[in-house]
Amino acid sequence: MNFLKKFSPFYNLAIFYIIVSFVLRIVLMFHPITQTSFIFIDSLKIFTIGFLSDLFVFVIATGFLWLYLIFISNSKYYKPYGYIIFGLLVALLLYIASGKTILNEYGGALPKIGMIFVGLKTILFGLLLFLPKYRTKIRFWLFTFVIFLYVVLILQNGISEYFFWNEFGVKYNFIAVNYLVYTNEVIGNIMESYPVIPLFSTLFLIAGIVTYFIIKRTRNYIDAIPTFTEKIKISAIYLVLFGISLLAIPYLAKKENSQNVFTNELQANGMYRFYLAFMNSELDYFKFYKTLPENEAFALLRKQIPSISGVSTLRQIKSDSIETHKNVVLITIESYSADFMKMYGNEQNITPFLDNLAQQSLLFTNLYAVGNRTVRGLEAVTLCFPPTAGESVVKREDNKKKFSTGSVFKERDYNVKFLYGGDAFFDNMEDFFTGNGYDIVDKKSFTPEEITFANIWGVCDEDMANKAIKIMNAEARDGKPFFNHWMTVSNHRPFTYPNNKIDIPGDAKSRDGGVKYTDYALKKFFEMASKQPWYKNTVFVILADHCASSAGKTELPVDKYRIPAMIYSPGFIQPQKYTNVMSQIDIMPTLFGLLNFNYQSKFYGQDVLKPDYKPRALIATYQDLGLIKDNILTILSPKQTVKQFQLTLKPDQKTASDFQIYYDQVPLKTERTDLVNDAVSYYQTASDILKKKKYQELK
Numbered sequence: 001m002n003f004l005k006k007f008s009p010f011y012n013l014a015i016f017y018i019i020v021s022f023v024l025r026i027v028l029m030f031h032p033i034t035q036t037s038f039i040f041i042d043s044l045k046i047f048t049i050g051f052l053s054d055l056f057v058f059v060i061a062t063g064f065l066w067l068y069l070i071f072i073s074n075s076k077y078y079k080p081y082g083y084i085i086f087g088l089l090v091a092l093l094l095y096i097a098s099g100k101t102i103l104n105e106y107g108g109a110l111p112k113i114g115m116i117f118v119g120l121k122t123i124l125f126g127l128l129l130f131l132p133k134y135r136t137k138i139r140f141w142l143f144t145f146v147i148f149l150y151v152v153l154i155l156q157n158g159i160s161e162y163f164f165w166n167e168f169g170v171k172y173n174f175i176a177v178n179y180l181v182y183t184n185e186v187i188g189n190i191m192e193s194y195p196v197i198p199l200f201s202t203l204f205l206i207a208g209i210v211t212y213f214i215i216k217r218t219r220n221y222i223d224a225i226p227t228f229t230e231k232i233k234i235s236a237i238y239l240v241l242f243g244i245s246l247l248a249i250p251y252l253a254k255k256e257n258s259q260n261v262f263t264n265e266l267q268a269n270g271m272y273r274f275y276l277a278f279m280n281s282e283l284d285y286f287k288f289y290k291t292l293p294e295n296e297a298f299a300l301l302r303k304q305i306p307s308i309s310g311v312s313t314l315r316q317i318k319s320d321s322i323e324t325h326k327n328v329v330l331i332t333i334e335s336y337s338a339d340f341m342k343m344y345g346n347e348q349n350i351t352p353f354l355d356n357l358a359q360q361s362l363l364f365t366n367l368y369a370v371g372n373r374t375v376r377g378l379e380a381v382t383l384c385f386p387p388t389a390g391e392s393v394v395k396r397e398d399n400k401k402k403f404s405t406g407s408v409f410k411e412r413d414y415n416v417k418f419l420y421g422g423d424a425f426f427d428n429m430e431d432f433f434t435g436n437g438y439d440i441v442d443k444k445s446f447t448p449e450e451i452t453f454a455n456i457w458g459v460c461d462e463d464m465a466n467k468a469i470k471i472m473n474a475e476a477r478d479g480k481p482f483f484n485h486w487m488t489v490s491n492h493r494p495f496t497y498p499n500n501k502i503d504i505p506g507d508a509k510s511r512d513g514g515v516k517y518t519d520y521a522l523k524k525f526f527e528m529a530s531k532q533p534w535y536k537n538t539v540f541v542i543l544a545d546h547c548a549s550s551a552g553k554t555e556l557p558v559d560k561y562r563i564p565a566m567i568y569s570p571g572f573i574q575p576q577k578y579t580n581v582m583s584q585i586d587i588m589p590t591l592f593g594l595l596n597f598n599y600q601s602k603f604y605g606q607d608v609l610k611p612d613y614k615p616r617a618l619i620a621t622y623q624d625l626g627l628i629k630d631n632i633l634t635i636l637s638p639k640q641t642v643k644q645f646q647l648t649l650k651p652d653q654k655t656a657s658d659f660q661i662y663y664d665q666v667p668l669k670t671e672r673t674d675l676v677n678d679a680v681s682y683y684q685t686a687s688d689i690l691k692k693k694k695y696q697e698l699k
Contacts, residue, residue, distance in 0.1 A: 033166065036262045124142065319597065327534055345653065441467065555621070649662070
């Protein structure tokens with residue numbers, strides 16, 4: 001019994017972790033975003049498999065605690081061992097300070113982290129060595145701090161999982177991994193979006209109380225430090241559990257196989273999901289997805305994309321008319337769902353300018369974003385390429401000198417720029433766009449006088465609008481046509497913007513406010529642009545990068561991918577509605593068709609105004625790849641999994657038929673093999689072309 005007490009730090013923390021995880025699952029089950037009901041078997045899986053997953057993940061996560069506890073002893077401070085160890089620590093600290101270690105080769109913050117870690121270890125060891133009278137008290141407070149740190153991390157993880165669910169309706173995924181890379185923007189976003197001081201004050205208060213009770217039940221470990229033999233036994237038991245956990249965790253993850261997506265999410269362990277997302281940032285299509293023989297895949301693609309031949313998408317795009325080299329301004333709007341607009345049924349009047357502009361434009365009423373991240377939207381309009389599994393091409397190492405929208409314009413001697421109100425370093429945008437021939441105008445390009453308001457994501461959209469007008473005026477004076485791609489930022493959490501601009505305060509942190517302010521900033525931009533001499537010779541393309549939310553009852557809820565899109569050019573583009581299903585990747589090829597461009601194309605995107613266009617849309621997450629065609633959604637997933645859903649418009653939608661966006665997604669009873677093969681042909685060939693570097697710009 002006394003020996004079992006030596007495990008008290010482990011099992012007391014485990015009990016606390018299991019309680020936090022249990023409460024979190026209940027909270028998430030009843031969260032408004034969890035739009036489903038659970039049958040008994042679902043609830044049983046959520047709490048039984050969830051409990052086991054949590055327990056085994058906890059064992060892995062306490063590896064550092066095990067190392068800390070087994071090295072607690074008095075003997076290492078006895079002469080001469082204590083002085084030898086202290087001398088080695090000092091020497092190691094000086095070596096790191098010399099700047100000649102492997103940490104300096106990797107650079108970044110690693111040398112500082114190494115200095116801090118070894119420095120603290122040296123100081124603490126010195127205190128325990130040279131102040132033997134206070135050794136017991138110092139050790140007690142160190143032990144308390146370690147337990148407190150674990151309690152804080154358990155609570156912090158629970159809070160983070162809640163807020164991540166609140167944003168995306170899932171446990172940690174690839175987005176959470178990305179967020180860790182861009183700590184400045186993400187921490188700033190958290191600071192501006194949530195009541196951080198009260199939240200963390202409460203967190204530390206609760207953690208302190210919990211730590212107090214855990215310490216009362218576990219301090220026996222340091223009051224009677226285990227003997228060497230006991231530590232061997234403790235280590236043997238822990239390592240056996242560690243090994244079992246390594247096998248059990250992935251096995252339990254395979255049990256996330258319910259038809260109800262929320263059941264799978266809720267039974268999953270968030271930390272293990274994070275690990276999987278981190279390890280699988282790029283997914284090899286040919287390893288994880290259903291495939292066809294190469295020739296068959298490209299043969300099917302040729303039926304869907306006219307004029308291509310062989311095992312590529314290269315083809316000649318011909319026009320019967322003379323090319324028109326008008327200026328082009330492409331505006332991709334951050335997180336702008338179709339259902340924000342009045343024509344799609346919104347009654348809040350938060351997009352008055354775009355509602356009006358849409359009536360004067362070539363309006364695409366049935367267009368779908370390819371993904372649910374900004375980089376996916378940028379990839380779609382720049383490369384006009386399907387959303388392949390894993391990370392966006394924008395963020396991959398091999399992201400340069402691609403066949404792109406910019407390269408088509410550059411071939412016609414256009415000035416080509418990417419305009420972004422934040423730091424283009426974020427999401428690797430700077431590397432991607434400069435690597436594909438774009439000049440960059442971002443926050444670093446602004447003088448202090450040009451910035452009237454900024455938050456963590458960058459300058460407000462009005463400031464970017466003012467800057468854009470200056471840029472375009474300068475380009476017009478050069479006498480060359482210009483193509484400018486402007487990515488907005490204001491419609492993003494924390495949704496802060498200048499006060500007294502719209503009827504929703506700028507510090508209200510309201511999504512409706514973010515949407516309405518962006519609409520207001522676009523109105524100001526067009527008011528300024530209409531007064532410039534280049535305005536009548538310019539085509540404006542406006543669409544969203546992705547929707548505001550991607551959570552739903554199925555892997556790919558189609559209403560969460562529907563975005564507004566329009567092409568506006570008075571006197572050149574006649575106002576009309578295009579109602580066929582289409583993809584975000586089709587916007588720029590359609591524009592090139594309107595401009596009568598004759599060019600060699602590698603685009604998967606097509607000119608939807610051509611009579612041979614076959615309506616379809618491509619939508620995806622980083623691992624689920626979807627094709628919408630013939631009112632059926634086909635989803636390709638890892639492990640060669642295929643699902644199909646019949647899309648049936650929900651009744652009682654209070655909008656015109658062209659603008660109805662909500663569908664019932666009912667699993668097909670009989671597989672449409674032709675549509676499965678069509679989906680495979682798109683995603684397999686795209687993955688193959690990228691892998692073999694066949695999507696490079698034309699020389």
